Each structure stands twice: as C-alpha cells, then as structure tokens.
Amino acid sequence: MRILVTNDDGILSPGLTALAKALTKIGEVWVVAPDRERTAAGHAVTLHKPLRVQEVGPRRYAVSGTPVDCVNLAVLKLLPAPPDLLVSGINRGVNLGDDVLYSGTVSAAMEGTILGIPSMAVSQEGRDRFHFDAGARYVVQIARLILQDGLPDETLVNLNIPDRPFKSITGVRVTSLSRRRFDNPIIEKVDPRGRTYYWIAGTRVSWSRSKNADHEALAQGAISLTPVHLDTTNHRALARFRKWEMERRPAAAPKPKSKKKS
Numbered sequence: 001m002r003i004l005v006t007n008d009d010g011i012l013s014p015g016l017t018a019l020a021k022a023l024t025k026i027g028e029v030w031v032v033a034p035d036r037e038r039t040a041a042g043h044a045v046t047l048h049k050p051l052r053v054q055e056v057g058p059r060r061y062a063v064s065g066t067p068v069d070c071v072n073l074a075v076l077k078l079l080p081a082p083p084d085l086l087v088s089g090i091n092r093g094v095n096l097g098d099d100v101l102y103s104g105t106v107s108a109a110m111e112g113t114i115l116g117i118p119s120m121a122v123s124q125e126g127r128d129r130f131h132f133d134a135g136a137r138y139v140v141q142i143a144r145l146i147l148q149d150g151l152p153d154e155t156l157v158n159l160n161i162p163d164r165p166f167k168s169i170t171g172v173r174v175t176s177l178s179r180r181r182f183d184n185p186i187i188e189k190v191d192p193r194g195r196t197y198y199w200i201a202g203t204r205v206s207w208s209r210s211k212n213a214d215h216e217a218l219a220q221g222a223i224s225l226t227p228v229h230l231d232t233t234n235h236r237a238l239a240r241f242r243k244w245e246m247e248r249r250p251a252a253a254p255k256p257k258s259k260k261k262s
C-alpha cells in the first residue's frame with residue numbers, strides 16, 4: 001500500500017509529521033509538501049516559474065510550489081507508481097463550509113481526486129495548540145475504510161477534527177458543508193508613510209445552514225466527515241436556465257463554385 005501525504009502548511013508542519021507517522025501503520029508513506037507555508041493557496045498551479053524539488057529524507061520531498069503542484073509532481077514524477085491513497089493535512093485550523101474553496105489542504109485532495117486517487121483532506125480545530133495526534137488516530141481508521149470501500153466517482157472526503165484530546169472526541173458524523181458569515185472582512189489602515197493599505201481579516205460571526213452542518217459536529221465534540229463532489233454544477237437549476245438557451249443558425253456557407261466545364 002502506497003500513501004501520499006501532502007499539506008498546505010509546509011513540510012515542517014507538526015500536523016504533517018503526525019499524519020505521516022500515523023499512516024505508516026497501513027502503508028508506505030511518501031511525503032511531498034510545499035517547502036513553506038502555502039495556506040489559502042486554493043487550487044493554484046505554478047505556471048510561470050520553475051519548480052524545485054529537494055529530497056529532505058527517505059521518501060520525503062520539499063517542493064517550491066503550491067499544494068496542487070506537489071500532488072502533480074508526486075503522482076506524475078516522484079513516486080514510482082500512483083499512490084493508493086492521498087491524505088492532505090493535518091491542517092492547522094478547520095476547513096469548514098466554503099473554506100474548501102480557498103483551502104490549499106482541500107485543493108490538494110481535489111487534485112488527487114482529479115487524478116483518480118482516493119483522497120482525503122484533514123483539518124484540526126485549535127488556536128495555539130493542536131491535538132494532532134488525537135486526530136491522526138481517527139484518520140488511520142477512516143483511511144482504512146476508504147481503502148476497503150473505495151469512494152464514489154469524483155468525490156473526496158473532507159475531515160475536520162474537534163479541538164479535544166482523543167478520549168473526549170465523541171465520534172464521527174457525516175455532514176454537509178455549511179456557509180459562514182464574516183464580520184469586518186477587510187481592515188483598512190494607514191502605513192507609516194501615510195498611505196492606505198488593506199488587510200483581509202475578518203472574524204467568523206455566524207454560520208448559515210445548520211441542519212446536519214459540518215460546524216455542528218465539531219460543536220458537539222465529534223469529527224465531521226463531508227463527502228465533497230468535484231461537480232459544482234447546480235443540477236437542480238438546469239431546468240430553470242433552459243429558457244436562456246439560444247440558438248443561432250449560422251449563415252449559410254458560401255457554396256463552392258461549381259467548376260464550369262469549358
């Protein structure tokens with residue numbers, strides 16, 4: 001069993017170390033991760049500069065690119081064959097609701113899914129200290145289930161672990177992505193030279209979608225497991241948009257001149 005581990009917090013992150021260590025229980029672990037923190041890199045790929053890869057240990061590589069770059073390099077170049085499983089994390093901080101759109105952690109798992117590899121993103125709730133080892137023990141169990149049962153087409157698992165020691169985690173709940181509302185999302189300040197600058201900040205003030213939502217599981221001390229689909233088409237809205245369809249009959253192509261027989 002070959003397992004690829006990556007993240008967006010960088011190769012030195014203790015969450016990555018805890019994850020890689022735990023997964024050695026079920027397979028040969030390969031770590032390919034950014035050489036520095038790339039949190040909120042989303043699904044970015046590096047197109048306009050070279051990528052450098054540094055072998056920092058056995059089956060352990062630091063890459064000068066984004067999490068998605070790491071997955072592509074790992075799967076298409078560095079590993080001897082595609083991995084049986086990809087796990088991204090364990091991220092410092094949750095990736096709930098629409099965080100999945102910004103998160104490099106989740107994007108790495110999405111890229112794995114695009115490449116046909118069963119993939120999971122793992123994020124840990126916390127502030128200054130993180131119970132990475134508690135989460136890692138559950139990750140091993142979920143990883144075993146993924147390997148045993150497989151995943152549906154174009155679907156990854158987004159796991160969020162509550163800020164609790166192992167013994168007080170109340171279980172695993174299957175949830176839906178929520179949506180959050182931010183207060184004061186952009187801070188405006190003036191720099192020492194009198195010029196205005198902006199800082200994207202914001203404190204999370206509330207959640208919408210509370211029925212079976214991911215953030216609720218964490219509030220109850222449980223791990224949230226959300227199946228995330230790559231197809232973001234709004235299938236329920238297709239019918240509504242049909243009336244916007246347009247059809248245009250292209251102008252008749254000029255008839256080829258018939259060759260006159262002389």
Ligand code: MN
Binds near residue numbers: 008009039040091092
């Ligand atoms: Mn991160």
